Ligand SMILES: [Fe+2]
């Protein structure tokens with residue numbers, strides 16, 4: 001059985017964060033794929049993060065693969081010693097099942113006070129009017145042409161749920177993952193009070209085709225089923241419509257190509273850049289009670 005989500009108040013006290021000490025500066029990292037980065041690159045990247053001295057780190061998935069994800073998170077917690085909020089990407093599930101990966105990382109977060117797995121966590125206050133929420137998301141086969149696509153991700157060989165099931169059932173597994181992600185995010189959004197006028201949403205997979213960038217263009221029907229979480233997109237569109245006075249800022253990765261998509265007046269998606277073997281600090285976010293700004297371009301190592 002999956003442990004219940006942690007209470008916000010217990011997290012705040014564990015991490016020594018309170019609304020009197022808001023998280024003002026956040027370093028956003030996406031798709032670091034630490035298993036591809038050499039030690040000297042990792043060391044320079046950590047040194048730069050320490051120099052920038054953010055209040056917290058936010059990682060939008062694809063940290064590494066399998067058990068190495070937990071090892072990398074432990075190293076980060078030890079080296080950076082500040083709150084690290086993360087969601088998982090498809091690579092993080094390689095070599096294991098989706099459920100066992102999540103279970104292991106929930107257990108890790110109970111053990112390492114700096115770590116918070118946002119998928120398993122309610123909204124985190126950043127200041128009196130701003131919260132952070134997150135969910136892994138999944139390329140959920142609801143956008144583009146799944147039946148006609150020739151894309152076959154390594155996910156299908158390397159994640160147990162797919163490897164051990166008939167390919168005819170893959171589409172329903174993808175749809176189910178997207179649906180679960182959308183429902184978890186909807187719950188978190190529905191529970192926000194009217195005082196919350198800004199919500200920062202961390203997820204791995206772009207929730208909209210318009211946010212699914214590749215070399216300056218957005219996705220085609222061949223890639224969209226695996227690179228867009230359409231059901232999360234639908235949930236976010238609905239939430240933004242229901243709360244027109246609340247700003248929704250989404251951070252995601254997965255495509256490794258960056259871009260910004262303005263979906264509605266109060267809903268924007270930033271997709272981050274990544275390259276295997278290098279490590280980036282995608283943006284520094286500055287969060288004030290009435291603004292949420294991202295500084296670009298990304299800082300890259302090497
Ligand atoms: Fe990635």
Ligand SMILES: [Fe+2]
Pocket residue numbers: 062089090091204253254255
């Ligand atoms: Fe990914």
